[in-house]
Ligand code: 5GP
């Protein structure tokens with residue numbers, strides 16, 4: 107068990123299992139791409155470790171880039187309004203695969219889809235390492251899903267709790283009883299502290 111800030115987390119998905127999941131996703135995507143050279147687009151910050159391991163395993167030529175959806179500062183509705191950092195190259199006519207750490211409500215994915223609508227890409231596919239089906243509120247197709255997980259807060263392998271935990275090589279899950287107590291007392295993790303992708 108580990109403690110990050112005020113919360114306790116228990117081991118949930120081992121480093122080995124994460125590795126197996128990433129390997130399977132690489133194989134599925136490489137098969138589907140055939141002779142195309144895809145552009146993998148990681149969504150920062152959470153996807154950095156996934157993308158790194160993914161492209162190291164990818165068996166054919168590929169390009170990799172990152173974008174970040176940053177909340178506007180000084181706005182009350184900062185959760186809903188984002189600006190884009192990092193999409194500098196021309197992706198028209200390319201096969202683009204978004205690499206996400208986790209899809210929860212789907213709000214971020216909606217934003218990503220909106221951004222790529224104007225890019226004239228040949229094909230946009232979504233790959234997410236983790237997916238919370240109980241939390242997903244959108245209709246966008248998820249082309250590649252690493253693992254479906256329950257609607258509980260996780261950290262590790264790029265995913266943080268208020269800045270901590272991204273560096274952990276395995277996935278940890280919030281201890282629920284304590285989470286419920288904290289939820290009642292203090293609100294959800296990150297509440298009132300702005301959002302971090
Ligand atoms: P969504 O927009 O789909 O609700 O969630 C997108 C972002 O919220 C993810 O990219 C991730 O940064 C964060 N997020 C969602 N669920 C979790 C979780 O269980 N743990 C952590 N650390 N972040 C999460």
Ligand code: MG
Pocket residue numbers: 149150151152153206207208214303
């Ligand atoms: Mg993310």
Ligand code: MG
Pocket residue numbers: 152265266267268302303
């Ligand atoms: Mg975060």
